[in-house]
Structure formats: C-alpha cells, structure tokens
Amino acid sequence: MTYLPQARRFDWSNFGIRLVSTVVLIPAVLLAVWTGSWLFLLLLSVAVALLAIEWASMSAPRAPIRVSAAVTAAVLGGVFVAYTGEHQLAWGVASLGALAAALIARGVAERPFDAAYGVIYIGIPCLCLVWLRATPQGEWWTMMLLAITWSADIAAFAVGSALKGPKLWVRFSPNKTWSGFIGGLLAGALVGALMASLPLFRLNLAAAAAIGLAGGLATMAGDLWESMLKRRFGVKDSGDLIPGHGGLMDRVDGLMFAVAVISAARLVNHLGWGH
Numbered sequence: 001m002t003y004l005p006q007a008r009r010f011d012w013s014n015f016g017i018r019l020v021s022t023v024v025l026i027p028a029v030l031l032a033v034w035t036g037s038w039l040f041l042l043l044l045s046v047a048v049a050l051l052a053i054e055w056a057s058m059s060a061p062r063a064p065i066r067v068s069a070a071v072t073a074a075v076l077g078g079v080f081v082a083y084t085g086e087h088q089l090a091w092g093v094a095s096l097g098a099l100a101a102a103l104i105a106r107g108v109a110e111r112p113f114d115a116a117y118g119v120i121y122i123g124i125p126c127l128c129l130v131w132l133r134a135t136p137q138g139e140w141w142t143m144m145l146l147a148i149t150w151s152a153d154i155a156a157f158a159v160g161s162a163l164k165g166p167k168l169w170v171r172f173s174p175n176k177t178w179s180g181f182i183g184g185l186l187a188g189a190l191v192g193a194l195m196a197s198l199p200l201f202r203l204n205l206a207a208a209a210a211i212g213l214a215g216g217l218a219t220m221a222g223d224l225w226e227s228m229l230k231r232r233f234g235v236k237d238s239g240d241l242i243p244g245h246g247g248l249m250d251r252v253d254g255l256m257f258a259v260a261v262i263s264a265a266r267l268v269n270h271l272g273w274g275h
Contacts, residue, residue, distance in 0.1 A: 033143065040133065049076075054249045055118040058229070058230070059115070059233060060108075060111070062109060063105075063110050067105050073100075078094030079127065087131050091127060101118065102116040121256070122256075129142070129263075132259065135266055137202060140195070144191075144201075144212075144262070145215065148215035148258065148262070152184040152185070154187070156184030156223075159182070160175075161180075163179035163183075168180070168181050181220060184219065192208040192215065203269070219255070219258045222255070
C-alpha cells in the first residue's frame with residue numbers, strides 16, 4: 001500500500017501575521033470594487049505589476065526585470081483600453097502585447113512562450129474583471145465573485161484540515177484532499193445562493209447556486225494550476241509579498257480562474273438566463 005502524507009495542519013505560528021494582512025487588504029479591495037472609480041483601476045494596475053514581477057521571477061530568472069516590464073506593459077495596455085469601454089479592442093491590444101513580450105524574452109535569452117503565457121495568464125482575468133465590473137449591477141457581480149472565491153478557498157482548507165481523507169492530486173498538491181474539494185464546492189454554491197437573497201441583486205436562487213458551484217470549482221482549479229506551474233519552475237511560493245501568505249499570485253490563483261467563469265455566467269445572464 002502506498003503511503004500518502006497527511007494533510008498539512010494549520011500553522012498557528014504565523015496566524016497573527018496572516019490575520020493582520022487579511023484585515024488590512026480585504027477592506028481596501030472591497031472599497032475599490034464597490035466604488036469602481038480610479039481606485040479600482042489603481043488597485044488593478046498595482047496587482048498586474050506585482051503579478052508580472054512574480055511571474056518573471058519564476059519563469060525568467062536570467063532577465064526578470066525586462067520580462068516583468070514587458071508583461072506588465074502588455075497587460076496594462078489591454079486593461080487601460082478596456083477601462084475606456086473598448087473591450088473587444090482591449091483583447092487585441094493584449095494579444096499583440098503577448099507577442100511583443102515573447103520577442104523581448106527571446107532577445108534576452110529567456111523562453112518566449114513563458115513570457116507570452118504570462119500575459120495570457122494574468123491578462124485574461126484582468127480583462128474579465130474590468131468587463132464584469134462595468135456591466136449593469138457589476139458591483140454586485142464582482143462582490144459575488146470575491147465572496148464565492150474566498151468562501152470556497154477557506155472552506156476547502158478548513159474542511160480538508162478537519163476531515164482529511166484521500167488526497168486530491170498528490171503529484172502537484174500533496175496537502176489537498178477530496179473532503180476539502182467537496183467542502184469548497186458546497187461553500188461556493190451556498191454563498192452564491194445567499195447572494196441571490198439580497199433584495200437589490202437581480203438573480204434567481206437556482207442560477208446563483210449554479211454560479212457559486214462553478215465559481216468554487218474554478219477557484220480550486222486555479223489553485224491546482226498554480227501548484228503545477230510552481231512545480232514546473234521549482235519554487236515553493238510565487239513570492240513573499242504578503243506577510244504570512246506568500247506571494248500575491250498564491251492568494252489570487254483561484255480568483256484568476258473564477259473571474260473568467262463568473263464573467264461567462266454574467267454574459268449568459270445578460271442574454272436572459274437566471275433572471
């Protein structure tokens with residue numbers, strides 16, 4: 001019988017640091033999302049730059065500054081265009097930016113595909129997020145995105161730590177369990193349904209629960225995908241930006257997948273489903 005390691009126990013030694021980081025960051029994010037003003041664009045721009053730095057430090061160790069600058073410029077070019085309301089043009093700008101980033105990486109003896117993929121990996125969720133926030137009731141949809149992502153992530157960790165059991169995918173993430181996976185899905189669906197109960201949010205209960213379930217699944221898929229990327233590049237964390245949490249990418253990996261899924265649901269909802 002093959003021995004499988006037990007799920008990691010909660011690290012109480014840095015709990016205080018993690019709590020302080022969370023208390024500081026969450027209100028800032030919620031304020032920026034709710035107002036949708038220049039603060040939202042500023043927060044997103046800073047996040048893009050930090051994610052690009054982390055991506056370049058993992059994927060382009062010989063020339064991280066040039067590659068991170070190329071990835072940042074490519075993604076922000078698309079974000080700024082999208083913020084003006086030209087969403088289709090924004091995708092074209094980001095695509096050209098990915099090509100430019102690949103050429104720059106090739107010029108400094110780094111892997112062109114990794115630079116281009118960095119633009120895609122960071123750019124798609126950012127463009128989706130700008131579009132989602134700009135739609136009617138976009139503040140509610142974006143809040144639902146955050147609530148689903150955070151609840152699925154927390155529930156997956158809490159349930160997995162409490163119940164343990166069979167591992168989900170030992171090769172890439174030995175601490176994740178099937179019990180945590182199911183707990184995350186249920187939490188996402190529950191939070192989605194709770195959002196539908198808000199009187200000002202126009203979304204029926206069944207549709208909201210389905211979106212929550214899909215968002216929870218995407219959250220955990222994003223987490224696993226980043227684990228695969230880190231394993232490929234031979235790093236434990238994407239960085240050490242957030243005390244007690246690691247890099248920014250370690251905190252938003254699930255959100256990066258979930259925003260694309262919930263944006264797709266919003267598009268279908270805009271066409272008449274879920275009212």
